[in-house]
Amino acid sequence: MNSALFFDISAGAYIAGMVFYVIYLAFRNKTTGMVATSVTIFGFFSQSTAFLIRWVNSYYYWTASNPLSGFIESLLRAAPLRNLYESLVFFVWSLILIHLIIEFMYKNRSLGAFVTPLAALALLFINVSGTSQEIQPLIPALQSNWLLFHVLLSFLGYAAFGVSFGAAVAYLAMVTESRREKPYIFWSIIVGIFLIVLIAMSIDFLSITVAQRKEFIQNYFLKATLRSSSGGIVATSWVVSIAFIFIVWRFGLGIKKILTSLSITPGMLDEITYKSIAIGFPLFTIGGLIMGAIWANSAWGKYWTWDPKETWSLITWFVYALYIHARFVAGWRGKKVAILAVVGFVAVIFTYLGVNLVLSGLHAYGSA
């Protein structure tokens, strides 16, 4: 059986879910909200099926070239978390999982409008970046029992941070009063940039051909717009982007009214932010940093080399450690800590993708 069909269905469902969540946010129609949730749950089950099918397929793929490998070992080696494509897919899955849990815990679906765009962003990135979707042979460095746990926990952590990001942005949108306020400018620019990347990647998606998608990651990312070969298009894209950020800044105050009318309180958003971080931080520390270091030591004899990926994950850790201490020990509240939560997720994105796109290091496998 092929997992691609189920995955495509789930991707479609998530994007539809995002549209419905946003419509729900704008028009506060209960049926639309129900549809948004149902579509997202449907997508989630479809993706879970895809994940399991891929795992089974990889299991047979692995045992075909490693006939002596035992059942548990093969299962660990076959876990579909082995390259950039599979990790992005798993990130989306975790993000939706955590989002659905929060939606049911808080009985409020408005956060969906802030979290599902992150999933859409990741899905588009998968398509546009041209990451290979084939099941690939596992290179020797990745043939370790640590792979599954390291990646699994890191990405659950990333997803929790993703949710905290969505909640923190919504929080900032709710508590800022004037366009001149620095936190307001901060969140409107961040949201503007995210939306621009989302739109620019959609344009990439529409403009590149199937054949091109098989090529290397850096080649097509934002190539249709901001990184185009034509100077005119680049200039136009930048102007449009800046104008777009300006529009978000100009009309961003409206979001506050919408959120208030949906019986969301800043207190609730603040709580979701710090609870997600309280889940994400230990998962990321244990899975990302500790297990990564132990694995590195058993593979290369060095548990820490200040390689860019390691350093960026440490930077991410510093930011969230800062959040926790600022909030619980120094007594920072409100906008200041919400900004930290946003900065933390920007560091996550850079750790995860930026390092592979811009810098290089031991984790270079992620770029193929």
Added chain:
Amino acid sequence: MEEKAKKDMFDKVWSFFASVRLAIFILITLALTSIIGTIVEQQAEPAKNIALLAKFFGDSTAPTVYNIFVKFGFMDMYHSWWFVGLLVLFSINLIICTLERFPKTLRLVRSPLKPLRENAIKSLPIKKEITIKTNLKKAKDETLNSLSASKYRVFESNEENSVQLYSQKGSYTRFGLYIVHISIILIFIGAIIGLQFGFKGFLNIPEGNSYSFAILNTGPLTKAERFEKGRILDTFEVFKSDITLVANRLGLPVDVLHAKMEKYGIRPLGFSIKCNWYNTEYYSGTDTPQEFQSELVIIENGREVIKKVIEVNHPLTYKGITFYQSSYGMVPNAVGVFVLKTTDKNGVEDTLRLRRGESFIIPGSTLKGTITNFSTALARDKQTGALTTYSETMVNPAVAIEFDSPDMEKFTGWILKRYPETGILPGGSKITFEDYWGVEYTGLQVAKDPGVVLIYIASVMMTIGLYAAFFMSHKKIWIRLTPETSGKAHSVRVSVGGSASKNRLAFEREIERIVSRVSHALEGKHPSKK
């Protein structure tokens, strides 16, 4: 007077280091400065970074900027005085903050739980009240049952006519954050132990060779120094680990030799390590490596102690020194031995070890084979159809054998290691190309790190500490049972109050369960909400 001034000074320093503001400052500074080292390539050739800087500052100013960066230690910033200083400051801050707060936590954990008055129970963050038709004794027994089923050790206090049961659980989870903090300090100590008493080196061993030292990275050496280093290494090859003999042969006092070895990064192992063979295994039919393997042998006092095939993720450790498979390559100008396996038409096998130009008779036939050529990676050019070698490493090794027989014309065939069917000969016998041995070297990472044990202990501690600090909570519960009489009916009012250091929702559900278990046992139904 002076004493007092000293004490004031101490208090000031203490409170400076104990402050959370310092912690916040350090975390921000560490996060921001760490970025530099991910952009500027660390410990790289100057030309590389000058080229990078030229993109930002222009060609003419780039070298100046580079020199300024070098002064600030940006080219090796994670080892620079100021970054290490920041880490030291971070550790001091962490230790002092921990010491400052620990006694308070200890008191909190140690102080016994006390019964509360009715009003105090009602003002707790979590509260619940039900009335059950039963007598006090039964109500008490069932409450005790229910609490101990939830693993609470219960205390009891009798008041005028009511009974109070109270308990707490998970008070030690308040130590979680201290365990995390201590584990960070342990990681630093482990790192220092590793730097002080360990080493990280490398060793490239050609197949069939053995060495008794590891090479550490050193600063750049002059030509004369490189020559001397080579001479010392060669002498080591002859005398193995025996430093006295090596020193004698080189005509140097032992301590001078030691100093030179330190300078050139020559670290004696105390035993020899031999590489029997190196092999890259490829996924069948592809150039994608499946496994990098070397067979290593530890030789001590002329005796073979351990023999092991190592792979990436599966190193070999002997006497605290670990050998990791990290690279491989071809030994320049090496002449190797072809290892061929012959199978005659009756299935009888034989292994041959031959050099280029040597001949052999295929068993059970009159066919004579002569090794005439070798390719590390044989391929047929798609356009011209000519045979080419597409890689300098042994990706797809092939050997050319010229066959000669009285009944046939001479012919030459290529036998590929990857495709055994290329070795099937007319007449039913077969030649398999096993290896071209002695031309590859295995690249080993050699590390001794006595600090790693501590790092592992710290990792386990940190995991436990984080779990306790973030996923568990200190829960307190008070249950007051008051008998009530209205007419003939006896009933007991159960007032419950509780508090949790975190995750109140989960504790609310737990209290709900405890109470419903009591009412279920006594009334056989779910509690009536009041």
